[in-house]
Amino acid sequence: DTGVSQDPRHKITKRGQNVTFRCDPISEHNRLYWYRQTLGQGPEFLTYFQNEAQLEKSRLLSDRFSAERPKGSFSTLEIQRTEQGDSAMYLCASSLAGSQFRGEKLFFGSGTQLSVL
Amino acid sequence: DAKTTQPPSMDCAEGRAANLPCNHSTISGNEYVYWYRQIHSQGPQYIIHGLKNNETNEMASLIITEDRKSSTLILPHATLRDTAVYYCIVRGANQAGTALIFGKGTTLSVSS
Numbered sequence: 001d002t003g004v005s006q007d008p009r010h011k012i013t014k015r016g017q018n019v020t021f022r023c024d025p026i027s028e029h030n031r032l033y034w035y036r037q038t039l040g041q042g043p044e045f046l047t048y049f050q051n052e053a054q055l056e057k058s059r060l061l062s063d064r065f066s067a068e069r070p071k072g073s074f075s076t077l078e079i080q081r082t083e084q085g086d087s088a089m090y091l092c093a094s095s096l097a098g099s100q101f102r103g104e105k106l107f108f109g110s111g112t113q114l115s116v117l
Numbered sequence: 118d119a120k121t122t123q124p125p126s127m128d129c130a131e132g133r134a135a136n137l138p139c140n141h142s143t144i145s146g147n148e149y150v151y152w153y154r155q156i157h158s159q160g161p162q163y164i165i166h167g168l169k170n171n172e173t174n175e176m177a178s179l180i181i182t183e184d185r186k187s188s189t190l191i192l193p194h195a196t197l198r199d200t201a202v203y204y205c206i207v208r209g210a211n212q213a214g215t216a217l218i219f220g221k222g223t224t225l226s227v228s229s
Binding site for chain 2: 004033040041042043044045048056058091092093103104105106107108109110111
């Protein structure tokens with residue numbers, strides 16, 4: 001499978017614990033996005049990388065959230081001191097941005113479902 | 118906030134064409150119209166995008182009005198597997214790499 005891969009698919013944790021999710025984008029895709037989705041809502045943007053550089057962060061990304069993409073390949077999203085409000089689906093997407101912009105296709109993974117008890 | 122308006126839900130009979138409307142009256146000249154869909158428990162899936170001209174691919178057709186203030190996604194022969202939430206999104210070339218802003222989309226229910 002050459003699509004976007006996310007691990008784990010499901011995570012149950014207790015309030016106050018730290019969790020880390022991993023995203024493996026499509027090979028050679030230079031852009032990587034993180035989104036969060038709660039029930040009945042569309043995905044909400046969290047942050048975005050171009051290669052290893054984190055270029056944009058949403059106001060939704062509190063200090064408890066940190067994302068990395070150390071070598072411009074896979075990315076991790078860590079949530080420290082989880083709260084019940086962090087329960088959501090965390091989605092990763094990747095894209096290949098060329099020198100000429102003719103629209104950008106994002107390819108999404110299946111997400112990591114986080115439940116904070 | 119999302120810059121598009123979509124009906125919350127639509128129904129379609131299997132085998133018929135599904136026509137999903139989207140209003141984007143504030144769209145600017147360099148903004149593309151994108152359509153994604155999300156099947157339950159999966160991540161969103163890219164369908165199609167366009168700037169001015171109508172577009173067609175193996176999944177769907179996109180019809181953009183001449184004034185670009187609205188568009189219609191057409192699934193020519195809907196199947197049960199097309200039941201999903203469909204998102205219409207606008208984003209400009211100078212916003213490449215920034216967030217796709219998803220609204221609540223249209224929930225399409227295809228029935229036999």
